[in-house]
Amino acid sequence: MDWKWRVKVKLEHPAEVWPTVTTTERQFLSLVAAGDDVTQSDIVARTDFSQQTVSRVIGDLIERGFLQQGVRISRGRRGQPSALLSLNANRLYMLGVSVMADAVSVMLVDFEGRERGYFFAQPKPMSRAGVLGVVRQGFGQLCDQAGVDPVRVLGIGVGITGFALGDAGRFNPPSPLDDWFNVDVAALFAAEFGRPAWADNDGNVAAVGESLVGVGRWARHFAYLYVATGFGGGLVIDGRLMRGTHGNAGEFAASLPTQLYTSPTLELLRHCFALKGEAYETIADMLAAISIEAPAVDDWLWRIGDSLSLVCAICAAIVDPQAIVVGGRLPQGLANRMIERINLREIPRRGLNRPLPRIVASEATGDVTALGAAILPLKLHFFA
Numbered sequence: 001m002d003w004k005w006r007v008k009v010k011l012e013h014p015a016e017v018w019p020t021v022t023t024t025e026r027q028f029l030s031l032v033a034a035g036d037d038v039t040q041s042d043i044v045a046r047t048d049f050s051q052q053t054v055s056r057v058i059g060d061l062i063e064r065g066f067l068q069q070g071v072r073i074s075r076g077r078r079g080q081p082s083a084l085l086s087l088n089a090n091r092l093y094m095l096g097v098s099v100m101a102d103a104v105s106v107m108l109v110d111f112e113g114r115e116r117g118y119f120f121a122q123p124k125p126m127s128r129a130g131v132l133g134v135v136r137q138g139f140g141q142l143c144d145q146a147g148v149d150p151v152r153v154l155g156i157g158v159g160i161t162g163f164a165l166g167d168a169g170r171f172n173p174p175s176p177l178d179d180w181f182n183v184d185v186a187a188l189f190a191a192e193f194g195r196p197a198w199a200d201n202d203g204n205v206a207a208v209g210e211s212l213v214g215v216g217r218w219a220r221h222f223a224y225l226y227v228a229t230g231f232g233g234g235l236v237i238d239g240r241l242m243r244g245t246h247g248n249a250g251e252f253a254a255s256l257p258t259q260l261y262t263s264p265t266l267e268l269l270r271h272c273f274a275l276k277g278e279a280y281e282t283i284a285d286m287l288a289a290i291s292i293e294a295p296a297v298d299d300w301l302w303r304i305g306d307s308l309s310l311v312c313a314i315c316a317a318i319v320d321p322q323a324i325v326v327g328g329r330l331p332q333g334l335a336n337r338m339i340e341r342i343n344l345r346e347i348p349r350r351g352l353n354r355p356l357p358r359i360v361a362s363e364a365t366g367d368v369t370a371l372g373a374a375i376l377p378l379k380l381h382f383f384a
Helices: 023-034 040-046 051-063 128-146 175-180 185-193 202-213 266-275 283-289 295-318 332-340 368-382
Strands: 067-073 082-087 093-099 104-110 115-121 153-160 197-201 222-227 231-237 240-242 323-328 358-361
Touching: 023 040, 023 051, 023 082, 023 368, 040 051, 040 082, 051 067, 093 128, 093 185, 093 202, 093 368, 104 128, 104 368, 115 128, 128 185, 153 185, 153 202, 153 368, 185 197, 197 202, 197 368, 202 222, 202 231, 202 240, 202 323, 202 368, 222 295, 266 283, 266 295, 295 323, 295 332, 323 332, 332 358
Parallel strands: 093 153, 153 197, 222 323, 323 358
Antiparallel strands: 067 082, 093 104, 104 115, 222 231, 231 240
């Protein structure tokens, strides 16, 4: 579809400047976000702060709309029952954008990190003008459908495929995104939408999404393998994204000698289907139509099995995470078939193997890249 003729949706500037919180407030917001049935008394018990300090900080967060109080419960301690605390989901909203090689997705997310609406399109070409037009259209549509005033959407997070060019928010994407090469992506979106914007590569933001709504609920340390047009990923250490010096920690494809190992990409899977007489114009078209038991999938798995095993062995040896997550744009069934091909080839010593990470499919549902893009600024600025 040609998106150039679309009428621009008028988007007002946000209702307030980007709010700031103190380090202590971030710590308290994180405790409330991470736990069920959290009260002021629980925060006192889990921190080194006095009851008076906790009461004052929590009162400020409630007054500023970040927290809200629920029913009062008793923990069996002396004194009055404490009110349950929760994040105020409607305090602010974020827009998450995933710029893929063949498509763009947009997600509206509330302060609790919950999806409030989703929009997907395949503009042709994937130029800056085409993608920005789609995002603007999606922005207005999602706000209308969710009943959210656009001025309550205070910022935009963007995940784009391609490796980072240093730490300046510029990326080197695959050829369908030539128009995005060396562009300051965050500055581009901020200027277009009149809101603060943040940008990172798709593997990093997907790892952030997984840390909140997927494997991160039980694993503080994990490596995330991002399988899409290309192959990359992200590292989460102690619950935080580790970007590295240049923003490219988790670029797992770089660990594969190109003359010996085939990178496990969905572009290669599309090629395997073409060899079987099933041609798909884009990866999105392929994912919408294929059976994970198809002969082309078997051929693909045979080609990439050793590559996956090598990458996972490297992750286990260097990072020693609790889990290695196979995700990206994969259907979960396809991720599980990939995991079956992974062999870490451990040699026991004195009858004992070295402790190894669990290798699991992504547990996040929906578009984890768009979700992670929206959540990334929230984690950076509001949660410890």
